[in-house]
Amino acid sequence: MRRAGLIPLLCAVALAIAAPLAAAEAWSLEQLMHALGKQRSGRAHFVERKHLAILDAPVESSGELRFRAPDRLEKITLEPRPESLVLEGNTLTVVRGERRHVVQLSDYREIAAFIDSIRATLAGDRAALERTYATSLAGTPQSWTLTLLPRDPKMAEVVLRITISGSHAQLDGIEILQADGDSSVMEIVPERVAR
C-alpha cells in the first residue's frame, strides 16, 4: 500500500517548550497540533513495510523523509529502487528512474486527502486534518496515538484507518490499514538519533 510521507521533527527548542506544557495540562489534539506546528522543518529516516495479499512476502523500502513548513513534504526512497516524491502545495512530483511524473493532488482526491493528512499532521494544521478525518487522540504527551478515520466515503473505500504514533512533537510511526486488508507500517527514526 502506499503511504505518503512522514516527517519527524526534531527541534530541541520546541520539545523543551512543549514538554512542560503537556505535563501541566491534559493532553489534547489542540496541544499536539500546536507543538507540531512549531516545527518548521525536520528530517528522519524511514523504513516502510507493506503487507500485500497478492504477494507472499512484504515489500520493504527505506529512505529519508523531509518536511519544511508550511507545505513541502519529501520522501526520498533509496531502497529497493531510488525514487523521489515531492509534495509542495498542490503539486506532487514523482521521479523514478528516468521518468518524472507531475500530478496535481486535486486530480486524485482519494489519494490526495490521504497524503495531505500526513502533511497536515506535520504542519500542525488541525483544520485541514479534521476536514478529511474524524480524529481521536490517546495516550500521553510522551507517547501518543492519533487515529484518523476518513470522512469521505470514496476515500474510505481505499483507506480504512491511519494510525500515527509519536512522542511530543515527533512522529515515530505511521500505520495505514487499507480497505482491502493490505497494510503498511512505517517506522520513523530522527536523523540525529539514527547516526
Add this chain to the structure above:
Amino acid sequence: MTRRLLPALLAWLAFVGLSVAVVSQTRFTSDLSAFLPASPTAEQQVLVDQLRDGMVSRLLLIGIEGGDATMRAALSRELARQLRADPAFGVVANGEPVHRERDQALLFGNRYLLSPAVTPQRFSVEGLHAAISESVDLLASPLGMLTKSLLPRDPTGEMMQLLERLDGDARPALVDGTWASRDGQRALLLAQTRAAGSDLDAQQEAIAKVREAFTTVAQAQQAGDARLLLSGPGVFAVASRATIQDEVLRLTLVSITLIVTLLLFIYRSATALLLGLLPVVCGALAGVVAVSLGFGVVHGITLGFGTTLIGEAVDYAIYLFVQSAPAGERNEAERRPGIAAFWPTIQLGVLTSICGFATLLFSGFPGLAQLGLYSVAGLVAAVATTRFVLPHLLPSGFAIRDVGPLGVQLQHLLVNARHLRWGIVALALAAAAVIHVNRDRVWNRELAALSPVPAADQALDLALRSDLGAPDVRHLVVVSGRDAESALQAAEAVGTRLQQLANEGAIGGFESPALYLPSQATQLARRASLPEPPELGRRLELATTGLPLPAARLGPFVSDVAAARERAPLTRADLDGTSFALAVDSLLIPQRDHWIALLPLRAPSDGPFAHAIDPNRVRTAVEATDARALFIDLKGESDRLYSGYLNEALLLALAGVAAIVALLGLVLRSAARVLRVLAPLVAAVLVVVAGLVLAGVTLTILHLVGLLLIVAVGSNYALFFDGSESSGGPTPRTLASMLFANLTTVAGFGVLAFSSVPVLQAIGGTVGPGAILALLFAAVLSRP
C-alpha cells in the same frame, strides 16, 4: 460637343460597363493566401496549412471570472455540457473526466498492441523476470497504490508504460473538479472548433455560440457577476477582421468627408465636386478589375489599400480644374491650350509613379504584387479619365472660384521659403545620419509586427495559455507517406530518434499520431511477440522463481495475452469516442495525393535547454533518419518568409528608383534637372524614415509601400516646379492647385495615421507627413 467627344466617351462607357461586369464576378478573399508565396517550399506549405487549419488554429481558450470558485466550476461544467452537445466543437475540455474511462479502457484492452515495451525479448524468461521484479518493486512506491489492482492482469506493467507516455503535458489545476488558473481565480476551458481556423465566418459563429451559451448558463445559475474571457487564434482573426472592416469604413468616411469639404471649399461647385471624384471611382474600379483578371482573387488588404488611392487620384482633377480653367472658357476647345500647358508634367508624374509601383509586380509576395498592379491600373485609369473624358463632361461655362489671389500669396511665401534651402539640406543629412546610426533596427523582420491584435488581448491570451498549458506549437517534425500506414511508419521511425533527444534533455517531449495509433506493421510485430498460452505459463514459472509473486496468481495475465494474440490491430475507427480520436485526426492528415504526420515538439521545462529547443541539433537528428523528415520552426519559418518578402520588396523599391531616374533622365535630358526633381523626394523620404525611427517605430513592408507613395505623389510637385523654371516659376494657379492637391492627399492618408490597425497606420503615418514634406521641400529647393 465636339467630334473628339464621342469615341472617348464611348470607350469610357464601355470600360465602365465591362469593369462592373468583371467586379460582379470577382472573388474577394481575406484568408492567408496573401502571405503564401507563389511557389512555396515544403516547409512554407506546412506553415501555411497549419496557420490555416492546423489544430492550434482551431483552439478557443475560455476563462470564467467573477463569483466564487464553486460557482465558476458549476458554470464551467454547464458551459462545457452545452458546447459538447454542439457539433461545431470537436473537443471541449475543462478537466472533467468525460473521456477518461473510455480512454483507459481502450489503453488497457489494447496494451499489448500499444506498448512500445512489447518485444519478443520482454516475453522471454529473463524479460518477464525483470519486468515482474520491477512491478513488484513499484508496489513499495506510492505509485504502487495505482498499480496494485492491475498486477494479476498486467504484471509486466504495460499500462504504466502507456500512462507514463501520455502523461507528459503539464495540465491545469483542478478546483471543484474543473480546471482553474494557478491563482484559482479563473475557471478554464479549452474548445476546439471543427471548422478550420481560416474559416473566419465559422470561427465567428463558434465564438458567438460560446458567448450565447455562457449568457444562458450564467442566467440559469443567476451568476450575474461572472464574466467570460475568450482568446485564441480564431478570436484574434475574427476581431482583426471586424476591426479592419470597421476602420476601413470609418476612416474612408472620415477622409471622404474631409476631402469633399475641402473640394467644396475650393471649387464652390457641386458639379465640379462630382466630376472631380469621377477619376477616383474609375481608378478604383480599374484597379479591382486588373487585380481580379490578373490574380483570380482580390485580397482584402488590396481593397483596404484602395481607399488610400483616393488621395492621389483626386489630385488630377484638381490640376485640371484649377490650372486649365480660368473662369470663362465656354467649351472644351477653348480649354485645350490650358490643358496642353500642364499636361506633359502630369504625364511625367504619372509615369514616375508607375515606375515605382510596377516593380512591386515582380514580388513573390502576392499581397504586394496585387498592390502594385492595383496602383498602376488605378493611376492609369484615373489619369486617362481626367485627360480624355473629364474635359468633355465639363458643362458649358464651367467655372470654379478664382484661386488667383491665393496663388499670388503663395508666390510671396515661395520667394521667402527659398532662403531655407540649406536648412533642408542639413535636415536631410541629419536624417540620413540618424538612419545610418540606427540601421540595424530600422526594419522589423517579424511577421507579428503586422498583427492587429492589441497588447492587452495578447496579454490575456498569454495568461490563459500558460494557465491551461495549451499547446503553443512552434517546433514540428513532419513526415509523409503515400498512405496513412506509411506516414505512421515514418512517424515511428522519427519518433525513435525524438525519444533519444528527449532522453538527452534536448527536447521536453513530443506528440505523434503513432503514440495513439501505431502502424499496422508495428502492431502486428508486437502481437507476434506474445507467446502461446502454454509456453507463456512455462516461462512464468521460471520467471517468478525467487519473487514474492507466484505464477499461479497470474492466470488473468495468461488469458489476457491469449486474447491479445487473437485481437485484430487497432484502426482509426476503434478510437472513436476517446480523446485519442481527435489527437490522431489533428496529427495524421490526408493531403491530395499523400498523407502527412505531424510530430509537435515540447521544449524542456528545465535542464540546460530549458524553454529553448536548439533547432540545429533537432534538425540534424531527425533529418538523419530514413523517414525524410522535415523539421519546422513555425515562428522562425514565418519570420523568415516575411523577412524574405521585405528584402525582396526593398530590392524592388530600389529597382523602382532606378527606373524613375532612368525615365527622368530620358525625358528631361539633364542630370542637373533629374537631381533637382529627385532631391526633395529623397529628402522627404529620409526625414520621414528618420522621424519614424526616432519615434521608436520599426518599419514594416507597409511603410515601404508608404514611402513609394511619397515618391509617387511628390514627383508631381517636384515636376511642376521643375517644368516652370523657364517661365520664372509656377503660376499662381499652379501653386494653388498644388496646395489643394496636397491638402486632399494629407486628408486622405493622414486620417489613416490614427487607425489602430498597424497596416493602415503604417501607410497613413508615412504618407501623410511625407506628402507635406515633399511639397515643402520641392518648393524650397526650386530655383527662382
